[in-house]
Amino acid sequence: MKFKKKNNQTHPLTWRIRKDKKPIWIEEYCKKKGYKIAEETLNNMNSKEIILIIKNSELKGRGGGGFPTGIKWELMSKVNISKDKYIICNADEMEPGSYKDKLLIEQLPHLLIESIIIAAFALKAQQGYIFLRGEYIKANINLQKAIKEAINAGFIGNKIFNTKFNFKLNIHTGAGRYICGEETALLNSLEGKRAIPRHKPPFPALVGFLGKPTCINNVETLCNIPGIIKYGPEWYKGLSKSNDYGTKIMGFSGKVNNPGVWEMPFGTTAREILEKYAKGMCKKVKLKAWQPGGASTALLTEKHLDTPMDFTNILKIGSRLGTGVALAIDDKINILSLIKNIEKFFSRESCGWCTPCRDGLPWIVKILNKLEKKQGNKKDIKILRDLCSHIKNGTTFCAHAIGAITPLQSAMKIFYQEFKYSLK
Numbered sequence: 001m002k003f004k005k006k007n008n009q010t011h012p013l014t015w016r017i018r019k020d021k022k023p024i025w026i027e028e029y030c031k032k033k034g035y036k037i038a039e040e041t042l043n044n045m046n047s048k049e050i051i052l053i054i055k056n057s058e059l060k061g062r063g064g065g066g067f068p069t070g071i072k073w074e075l076m077s078k079v080n081i082s083k084d085k086y087i088i089c090n091a092d093e094m095e096p097g098s099y100k101d102k103l104l105i106e107q108l109p110h111l112l113i114e115s116i117i118i119a120a121f122a123l124k125a126q127q128g129y130i131f132l133r134g135e136y137i138k139a140n141i142n143l144q145k146a147i148k149e150a151i152n153a154g155f156i157g158n159k160i161f162n163t164k165f166n167f168k169l170n171i172h173t174g175a176g177r178y179i180c181g182e183e184t185a186l187l188n189s190l191e192g193k194r195a196i197p198r199h200k201p202p203f204p205a206l207v208g209f210l211g212k213p214t215c216i217n218n219v220e221t222l223c224n225i226p227g228i229i230k231y232g233p234e235w236y237k238g239l240s241k242s243n244d245y246g247t248k249i250m251g252f253s254g255k256v257n258n259p260g261v262w263e264m265p266f267g268t269t270a271r272e273i274l275e276k277y278a279k280g281m282c283k284k285v286k287l288k289a290w291q292p293g294g295a296s297t298a299l300l301t302e303k304h305l306d307t308p309m310d311f312t313n314i315l316k317i318g319s320r321l322g323t324g325v326a327l328a329i330d331d332k333i334n335i336l337s338l339i340k341n342i343e344k345f346f347s348r349e350s351c352g353w354c355t356p357c358r359d360g361l362p363w364i365v366k367i368l369n370k371l372e373k374k375q376g377n378k379k380d381i382k383i384l385r386d387l388c389s390h391i392k393n394g395t396t397f398c399a400h401a402i403g404a405i406t407p408l409q410s411a412m413k414i415f416y417q418e419f420k421y422s423l424k
Contacts, residue, residue: 008033009231009235010239011247011263012224012226012227012239012247013108013220013223013224013247013249014103014108014262014263016029016032016108017108021107022107023106023107023108023109023142024107024108024109024110024111025110025145025146025149026146026153029110029111034110034111035110035114035153035155037114037118037226037227037229037230038114038117038118038155038161038226039161041118041121041229042117042118042121042160042161042163042165043163045229047077047121047124048077050118050121050122050229051070051073051074051077051122052070053228053229053232053233054069054070054073054122054225054228055071055073055074056070056233057070057228057232057233057236057237057245057246058070058237058245059221059225059228059236059245059246060221060244060245060311061217061218061221062100062219062220062221062224062248062249062323062324063181063217063218063220063221063323064181064293064296064320064322064323066311069217069221072205072217073119073122073123073215075203075205075206076205076213076214076215077124079205079206079213081212083126084126084210084212084213085123085125085126085212085213085214085215086127086128086129086208086209086212086213086214086215087116087119087120087123087125087127087128087129087214087216087217088128088129088130088131088190088208088209088214088215088216088217089112089116089128089129089130089131089216089217089218089219089222090181090183090186090216090217090218090219091130091131091132091133091139091218091219092131092132092133092174092180092181093133093136093181093219094176094177094178094180094181094349095178095293095294095295095296095323096294096295096342096345097253097291097294097295097325097327098293098294098323098325099261099325100249100250100251100261100323100324100325101218101219101220102136103249103261104219104220104223104249105139105142105143106136106138106139109139109142109143109145109146109147110146110149110150111226112130112143112219112222112223113146113150113155113156113169114226115222115223115224115225115226116128116130116169116222117155117156117160117167117169118226119215119217119222119225120167121165121167123215125167125215126166126167127167127168127169127170128168128170129169129170129171129190130143130169130172131172131174131180131186131189131190132171132172132173133173133174133176134173134174134175136173140171143171147169147171150169156168156169174186174189175189177189177195177349177351178345178349178400179195179196179197179349179350179351179398179400180195182197182398182399182400183216184197184198184200184204185197185198185351185398186216187204187208187209187214187216190209191209191210194351195351196351196352196353197351197353197397197398204216220248224236224246228246239265239266240265240266240267240310241265241266241267241308242266242308242310242312242313243312244266244267244311244312245266246266247263247264247265248263248264248266248309248310249261249262249263249324249325250262250263250264250309250325250326251273251277251278251324251325251326252273252274252277252278252290252325252326252327252328253325253326253327253328254327254328254329254330255281255282255285256274256278256279256280256281256282256328257278257279257281257282258277258278258279259278260277260278261325262277264277266308266309266310267308267309267310267313268308269305269306269307269309270290270292270304270305270306270309270326271305273326274290274305274326274328281328281330282330285330285331285332286330286331287302287305287328287329287330287331288301288329288330288331288333288335289301289329289414289415290304290305290327290328290329291319291326291327292309292314292321292322292326293314293319293320293321293322293323293324293325293326294322294323294325294327295327295342295345295346295407296320296322296346296403296404296406296407297320297321297322297406297407298318298319298320298406298407298409299319299335299410299414299415300318300319300410301414309321309324318410319406319410320406334372334418335411335415335418336368336371336372336411336419336422337372338411339368339407339408339411340365340368340372342404342407342408343361343364343365343368343404343405343408344365346400346401346403347361347362347364347365347404349400350401351400354396354397354398354401356390356391356396356401357396357397357400357401357404360390360391360401361401361404363383364384364387364408367380367383367384368384371419371423372422374423376423377423378423380423381412381419381420381423384408384412387405388405388408388409391404
């Protein structure tokens, strides 16, 4: 199957990627226009101009939340502190089934570094950290090498590109906690504390890392920055097929013929991704359900495949875009067993800070274990529903438990018969 050749104006995130999937090191990256945008930005623009461009582009966070990046940057810029500001790249990527950031880090480490430099300059941050998932060994090795290359080339350090801007960048590998995807839990972990969410407000833009103003952005979010700066907000908006703008790394995993991720416009339908790019379901299996963006997103069915993959439209049909990397669930899968495994994961990853999450999720797992063994009764299903009704905004300290019960709630709605057949 043939696809259009990638170029820097249609695939700003991935056009440099090699066919052999080897990393793009600094010499090749510079030959492919690398660091040119950072150099032009630092020499010809100021902080307000950059932030306004990002705000006008309506770039949304790619970590799953979809918060407008320009607004986050603007909040940070209003803090009147001349020094000790930080920028942190969230590269933890602990969402089950997601590996889009891994692709960018391993194969295009210099794109991430250049993006962080531009963001740091805009935010007047002189120090940055990449909070990297500890299991991403190859990504860590590649980033370490790329940072050394950037330092040797003078792109990190003092007086970058012959300007007055100084910037240092470090890598911090996490200890493997899902909760560190929540930005304030990430900050606590980075400070050497227990990884639990902080009370907000104050927000990190005011009181963040070590009590100083801090901006936290996801890997894919940051990697959009150079292209937006180079070609402008209108170009960026024009890449999309929907009202959520730009391109997005999306894909499918599961029993599909060609699992993977690809950069494509927002608004591309899930059916097109599944059938054209992932090349459909494997032989002898059919699509039973799918999750659009990670284990914490609600299950959808085949009738939803024609929905455009973007924040707005996926929300309308009762799920979330999340990471945009979908999981295809085939008809050989027992939904009850699938949900039990998901809830077991979220139960284990709870930070234990609040009761509904700490005690409620293990209780859910215990009931699902009974049902899977056909030892449950109608009261167990009622208890599951009651637990889900008590885990909601306002009853938990963060969104971890809310995300955990989302696939359970959707499964009980769509596949109630499977729950019913699990009774004694």
